[in-house]
Amino acid sequence: DAFLNLKLGSWHSPRLCTPKTNVMFLKTHKTASCTILNLLYRFGEKHNLTFALPKGYHFDYPNFFNSRSVKGFWWQNGQHYNMMSSHMRFNRPEVQSVMPADTFYISILRHPVSLAESSFNYFHFLAPAFKHSPSFEDFIANPWKYYIPYLRFNHLARNMLWFDLGFDHNAEFSLQSAQSVVAEIQQTFHFILLADYFDQSMVLLRDALCWSLDDVVTFRHNARTNAKPKCLSPAQEEQLKKWNALDWYLYQSFNKTFWEKVERFGKRRMDKEVAILQARREELQNLCLLKEGKPPKVKQSLGQGVQRCQTGYVTMMKHTLNSNLSISDKELCSRMIREEYEPVFYPSFMDEAPCQGCPQLGPYQ
Ligand SMILES: Nc1ncnc2c1ncn2[C@@H]1O[C@H](COP(=O)(O)OS(=O)(=O)O)[C@@H](OP(=O)(O)O)[C@H]1O
Numbered sequence: 236d237a238f239l240n241l242k243l244g245s246w247h248s249p250r251l252c253t254p255k256t257n258v259m260f261l262k263t264h265k266t267a268s269c270t271i272l273n274l275l276y277r278f279g280e281k282h283n284l285t286f287a288l289p290k291g292y293h294f295d296y297p298n299f300f301n302s303r304s305v306k307g308f309w310w311q312n313g314q315h316y317n318m319m320s321s322h323m324r325f326n327r328p329e330v331q332s333v334m335p336a337d338t339f340y341i342s343i344l345r346h347p348v349s350l351a352e353s354s355f356n357y358f359h360f361l362a363p364a365f366k367h368s369p370s371f372e373d374f375i376a377n378p379w380k381y382y383i384p385y386l387r388f389n390h391l392a393r394n395m396l397w398f399d400l401g402f403d404h405n406a407e408f409s410l411q412s413a414q415s416v417v418a419e420i421q422q423t424f425h426f427i428l429l430a431d432y433f434d435q436s437m438v439l440l441r442d443a444l445c446w447s448l449d450d451v452v453t454f455r456h457n458a459r460t461n462a463k464p465k466c467l468s469p470a471q472e473e474q475l476k477k478w479n480a481l482d483w484y485l486y487q488s489f490n491k492t493f494w495e496k497v498e499r500f501g502k503r504r505m506d507k508e509v510a511i512l513q514a515r516r517e518e519l520q521n522l523c524l525l526k527e528g529k530p531p532k533v534k535q536s537l538g539q540g541v542q543r544c545q546t547g548y549v550t551m552m553k554h555t556l557n558s559n560l561s562i563s564d565k566e567l568c569s570r571m572i573r574e575e576y577e578p579v580f581y582p583s584f585m586d587e588a589p590c591q592g593c594p595q596l597g598p599y600q
Pocket residue numbers: 263264265266267268269270353354357430431433454455456457458459462544545
């Protein structure tokens with residue numbers, strides 16, 4: 236059925252809604268956010284949209300977002316952008332001063348247990364708490380031995396999503412305050428995606444934005460190749476949830492609303508659209524990528540400066556294009572594999588690389 240629809244090109248049929256072009260994506264860490272960035276850049280490029288870009292590498296992360304960190308922004312000019320999508324610590328009034336009033340706000344969460352594992356590996360040398368723990372297991376067993384609250388970058392080791400969304404990641408958990416934070420997020424963000432249900436998220440996103448299905452087809456970006464599945468015990472998982480109690484509450488809340496949305500969308504319809512999305516991804520992977528979606532490993536190292544999305548402390552998957560592509564397929568495929576801040580593929584709306592002139596170091600240096 237999915238393949239039949241695929242062949243008939245049903246997702247190209249005209250929609251009875253107007254595609255949204257003003258989108259703010261709060262790019263949280265280790266949540267498939269580079270993959271989302273890829274689709275936003277592609278959509279922006281296709282529709283000639285403007286992006287609010289940081290003056291440096293990030294919007295002054297981990298400090299709160301300030302409109303002064305947007306390249307070329309001068310609030311007195313009353314200028315606005317269509318899209319904003321780099322890492323930041325969210326600050327609603329400042330973001331609203333840069334983005335138009337009808338902006339569609341989205342962000343993405345991931346289950347705190349797998350998020351912690353990804354974060355421990357990726358940010359091992361950046362978060363002091365991780366750096367000083369001999370192993371992930373040691374950290375889980377006794378995080379307070381390694382964690383000093385409010386030490387710069389230690390938020391990457393505890394309630395990182397809560398922090399990125401602009402709240403105090405060291406606050407004691409209380410149901411009342413957690414509920415009020417969730418309510419505030421719900422007031423600001425129109426849709427919270429879940430990395431753990433990426434394809435379902437894409438189907439809902441496409442529906443909410445009135446985009447085409449091809450607009451939300453992506454390859455997986457920024458994945459580790461050396462990620463051995465960690466066999467954590469149920470007790471260790473519980474410890475991690477307790478340690479990240481604010482993020483765990485956040486995740487549970489938005490997981491619940493996510494599945495309510497799926498219910499409203501229709502489960503059968505969801506299954507069908509997910510199947511079409513997956514079939515299209517496979518088709519594009521077969522067309523574009525060497526060895527059908529099994530890209531060769533590339534050891535990233537600090538100082539390369541190109542793929543700034545990647546710190547170099549872990550081995551990342553690097554997509555490699557098939558060599559015999561036609562000119563038009565090559566253009567399509569190049570866009571599909573474009574990483575965050577890859578100057579070679581800078582679209583026209585990025586007149587210069589945001590990192591030009593920056594020291595060739597990894598993130599946050
Ligand atoms: N499509 C899709 N579905 C599910 N998961 C995905 C997807 N794309 C990327 N990923 C995983 O997201 C992790 C990278 O997240 P980010 O791109 O947000 O990282 S970063 O903060 O910008 O460095 C990284 O997780 P780990 O591999 O566990 O580290 C990616 O594998």
